Amino acid sequence: MREFEFHEPETVQEAVSALANLGDDACVMAGGTALILAMRQRMLVPEAVVSLSRVDELRGIWETSDGGLRIGALTRHSDIARSDTVISHFPMLAQMAAELANPQVRNQGTLGGNLCYADPATDPPAALIAHDAQVDIAGPNGTRRLPMEDFAEDYFTTALEVDEIVTAICLPAPNPGETALYRRHLRTRAEHRPVANIAVAYELNNGTCKNVRLAIGAAVPVSRRLRRVEALLEGEQLSQGLIAEVADMVAADIDPISDGRGQGPFRRRIAATLARRLLAEAAGLDWSEHRT
Amino acid sequence: MNTKRITVTVNKERVEAVVPVNRLLSDFLRDDLVLTGTKRGCETGICGACSILVDGDVVKSCLSLAVQMDGRSLTTVEGLADDGSLSALQDAFMTKGGLQCGFCTPGFLMAATDFLDRESAPTETSVRQALSGNICRCTGYQGIVDAVLAVAETRNGN
Numbered sequence: 001m002r003e004f005e006f007h008e009p010e011t012v013q014e015a016v017s018a019l020a021n022l023g024d025d026a027c028v029m030a031g032g033t034a035l036i037l038a039m040r041q042r043m044l045v046p047e048a049v050v051s052l053s054r055v056d057e058l059r060g061i062w063e064t065s066d067g068g069l070r071i072g073a074l075t076r077h078s079d080i081a082r083s084d085t086v087i088s089h090f091p092m093l094a095q096m097a098a099e100l101a102n103p104q105v106r107n108q109g110t111l112g113g114n115l116c117y118a119d120p121a122t123d124p125p126a127a128l129i130a131h132d133a134q135v136d137i138a139g140p141n142g143t144r145r146l147p148m149e150d151f152a153e154d155y156f157t158t159a160l161e162v163d164e165i166v167t168a169i170c171l172p173a174p175n176p177g178e179t180a181l182y183r184r185h186l187r188t189r190a191e192h193r194p195v196a197n198i199a200v201a202y203e204l205n206n207g208t209c210k211n212v213r214l215a216i217g218a219a220v221p222v223s224r225r226l227r228r229v230e231a232l233l234e235g236e237q238l239s240q241g242l243i244a245e246v247a248d249m250v251a252a253d254i255d256p257i258s259d260g261r262g263q264g265p266f267r268r269r270i271a272a273t274l275a276r277r278l279l280a281e282a283a284g285l286d287w288s289e290h291r292t
Numbered sequence: 293m294n295t296k297r298i299t300v301t302v303n304k305e306r307v308e309a310v311v312p313v314n315r316l317l318s319d320f321l322r323d324d325l326v327l328t329g330t331k332r333g334c335e336t337g338i339c340g341a342c343s344i345l346v347d348g349d350v351v352k353s354c355l356s357l358a359v360q361m362d363g364r365s366l367t368t369v370e371g372l373a374d375d376g377s378l379s380a381l382q383d384a385f386m387t388k389g390g391l392q393c394g395f396c397t398p399g400f401l402m403a404a405t406d407f408l409d410r411e412s413a414p415t416e417t418s419v420r421q422a423l424s425g426n427i428c429r430c431t432g433y434q435g436i437v438d439a440v441l442a443v444a445e446t447r448n449g450n
Contacts, residue, residue: 003294006313006359033355036316037337049313053360078349102425103403104340107349108356190424 005048020163030113067173073112092180112166121193126217130199139164194218195262219267238283247276298362303371318342320358329369340426343399350406369398390439392430
């Protein structure tokens, strides 16, 4: 690994000032799992590394006054998976965090670091989008808040300016009666990096869907909601027929990644299958009965 | 060279060191402290041979910098034995045949130690999930899983 200057700010203000001074030559380090690997492989060769690990205000999980959740950017995946607050109010998020990567990476990697690295082959973004999450960002001139869906812009590219950091991820209180589900597909159980994932949040009234948010991730460069699919589901009964229609629409409405871990047509097929299984689970139907 | 002074506790002993900021934790342990039980395997965060405990949590030391450890408490495989007598888990690895070539063993021991500290009633499935960040290229997983389950059973008085 090449040499670099090592900065350890202790407050958000110090961190963004350091980044403003260093400009393009600096990388921000949260847990370090992705950054250290990228630096060792010389994919990134920063002049300076700004470690956030002493910025304690970025660590923690808080319930907000409206019943939502505020997760500090430096909160580790294992902290989210084990948090009683997350488990009781956002069980899908806790389950997603509990299965992300492997135990060692969950003990070191952070939610904010994961989002800022913006590698598509990961779990959190789709799950957070389905929960209507917002990303809190701090820079030298103050703070701003972006919907999760607008945060990642492309492969390994986010909306952050060079002198900005993510401070927290905020989830609004779930609607009464809201349920959220998440499914992903791994090529092998040991690979840990999903080739596709789908998350959905919805309310069911006598089998009728309401307020559906359905997001696709990992199969596409940037996780996003599938709004045509959401509209198709809104106000309808979750039948096997409708679920099959949704699966077809998911396949039609995505422009999948094609790479060594999965060609486009394969990922399209997997995404459709995940959507079918996820909605069958939502409806209490047996997804193994009807194969697409 | 950019260096930094760090103070860490390693296997219950306080260590002060001046380390280059780009020193990997795995290299610090092996090359500076000569704790060679921690193995360098893939060095890309996949194989888990370099796993150690940081404040009781298992992490991969090839994905950490030594400077990140300032003020933290580390346990390596050398720290598992108590006064020369092996831990129950280490004993179980021997009696259950939880190792073949032995290269991955320190990493598996550390991951399983963290798991057993948290989980009082493990199942084969939960053991396999807990060890999913470690690879045994001899593919001797069954003996490893049996060893972890055996420790839990003994601990629960069965």
